Amino acid sequence: MSVTVNNDYGLIEISNDVIATVVGGAATEIPGVVGMASRHQVRDGLNEILNRENYARGIVVSQEEGIIVDVYIIVSYGTKISEVSKNVQERVSYQLEASLGVEADAVNIFVHGVRVQND
Numbered sequence: 454m455s456v457t458v459n460n461d462y463g464l465i466e467i468s469n470d471v472i473a474t475v476v477g478g479a480a481t482e483i484p485g486v487v488g489m490a491s492r493h494q495v496r497d498g499l500n501e502i503l504n505r506e507n508y509a510r511g512i513v514v515s516q517e518e519g520i521i522v523d524v525y526i527i528v529s530y531g532t533k534i535s536e537v538s539k540n541v542q543e544r545v546s547y548q549l550e551a552s553l554g555v556e557a558d559a560v561n562i563f564v565h566g567v568r569v570q571n572d
Contacts, residue, residue, distance in 0.1 A: 456516055456555055467553055472522070473509035479548035480524055483540045485532035490525040490565035519558030522549070527566040538562040 456472060458465040477489050489511035513523040524545060528537050542560045549555045 456514065456520060458554060467555065469514045470509050472514050472549070472553065472555070473512040475548055475552050476512050476514075476522055476524060476545050479544045480526055480541050483537060483544055485529050485537035486541065487527045487529050487568045490527045490563075492523070492525045492563075520555060521559045521561065522557050523561045523563060525563045525565050527568050528564055530567050530569045534564055534567075538564065 455466045455468050458467065480486055481488060489507075491507075491510045492513060511525040515521045515523075522545060524541060526538075526541065528534055541562055545560045546557055549557050
């Protein structure tokens with residue numbers, strides 16, 4: 454499945470993997486986000502933090518009436534989860550518009566874990 458953008462010059466199809474890479478990169482830039490989590494934790498491994506090549510396993514893009522992005526993250530212990538989630542929503546929405554010209558109708562954040570950082 455892909456997102457279709459129609460403009461004056463023609464049709465642009467953007468793959469969900471491209472969207473997942475942009476969304477995952479934007480989400481992991483936010484302070485307090487340890488990494489991306491898999492949306493199928495039992496199948497993929499409970500403690501796995503996804504690397505850049507696997508962001509698509511932690512992001513669901515659906516296009517029904519509009520574009521809806523579900524982002525599965527792991528946050529750092531001691532952070533305010535609501536604030537981190539809000540920052541991820543804002544950053545993902547901005548990055549989709551700036552990079553791909555796609556406006557998301559909803560960005561849903563699912564916190565799948567809290568990780569204690571061992572610095």
